[in-house]
Amino acid sequence: MDDVERLRGRLFGIAYRMTGSATDAEEIVQDAWLRWQGVDRTAVRDADAYLARVVTNLSIKQLTSARARRETYVGEWLPEPVLTGQFDALGPLEVVAERESVSFALLLMLERLTPAERAAYVLHEAFAYGYRDVAGLIGTSEANARQLASRAGKKLAAEPRREQPVDRAGWRKLVERFVAAARLGEIEELEQLLAADVVSRADSGGQVTAARNVVSGRSKVARYLSGAVRRFGGGIEAYLTEANGGPALVAAGPDGVVAIAFIAVGADGVTHVEFVMNPDKLAFATAQLSQIGGLSDLTW
Structure with missing residues (x-):
């Protein structure tokens, strides 16, 4: 078996956690494969380390x-979601730490880090590389690798928690109440489900209709979400399923996924709603669905 194929899950996982983009991750792994074809294998002592580097x-x-x-990106920028659960693109997500390492909330937080800090953090925390190995992979000293990871950890620890631990049945x-109220335009019911400081973001890339700025506050978010959800029709169905290791609301129609929403729930109700609606960022999830024929059996 070719080393790139053997390591594809790990390589894709590194690239995805680093970039927040499944599309970019696929291109990076392909680029690594092309480079590997031109390498004198006899001069490579450790193929795993070489490809990871x-x-x-x-x-x-x-x-x-x-x-x-992204300075010229239209509207809010959000990471590109990946369906998980029965899909293996990100490898096994069997324990809490593995799921958290690809969570949508963490990917957003990782945007606060410099590329070097992000690399050190991802390699050490998500893939358990020692600091000496991290140093070799990113081309720095062991002391600096340790410092980068420490600095990244402190920055992330300073970020407020976006949500409480997810209870599957409760979420x-x-x-379900949230979606029903939004579809029926029951604003008062919807407001009761939202935290007072709830925030909603939508990433459309300017390609579909969506708010280009952050919407915040219970009243404004309730009205915005009701209007957004009610626009979906014509064969579009909503499914509660798993993406990025956690619960997500996926809207899909005959031509594929049209939106993926990550809904964070805190002690006072829904705290964050993030819609990924940019068709370019939904192509990977649509391709995943084509492998199994649809979402009907993918309930979370």
């Missing part, structure tokens, strides 16, 4: 250029 550095380069391009019940 190539993917890490390609990811740092991609993240740096992507952040520059499902609340979100």
Whole structure:
């Protein structure tokens, strides 16, 4: 078996956690494979380390250029979601730490880090590389790798928790009420499900109709969400399923996924609603669905 294929899950996982983009991660792994074809294998002592180093550095380069391009991005920028559960694109997510390492909330928080800090944190925390190995993968000293990871950890620890630990049955019940109230335009019912400081963001990339700025506050968010949900029709169905290791609301129609919403729930109700609606960022999830024929059996 080719080493890239053997390591594809790990390599994709590194690139995805680094860039927040499944599309970019696929391209990075493909680029690594092309480079691997031109390498003198006899000169490579450790194929695993070599390929991880190539993917890490390609990811740092991609993240740096992507952040520059985001200055002209239309509206809010959100990570690109990946369906999980029965899908293995991100590898096994069997324990809490593995699910948290790809959670939508963490990917958003990782945007606060420099590319080098993000690389050190991802490699050490998500893939359990020792600091000496991290140093080799990103091309720095062991002391600096340790410092980068420590600095990243402190920045993330300073971020307020967006949600409470997810209770599967409780989350499902609340979100079902949330969707029903939004569809029926029952604003008062919807407001009761939202925290006072609730925040909603939508990433459309300017390609579909969505709010281009953050909407905040119970009253404004209730009205915005009701209007947004009621616009979906014509064969569009909503499914409660799993994405990025946690619960998500997926809206899909005959042509594929049209929106994925991550709904964070705190002690006082829904605290954050993030809609990914940019068709380019939903292509990967649509391709995942094509492998199994649809979402009907994917309930969370």
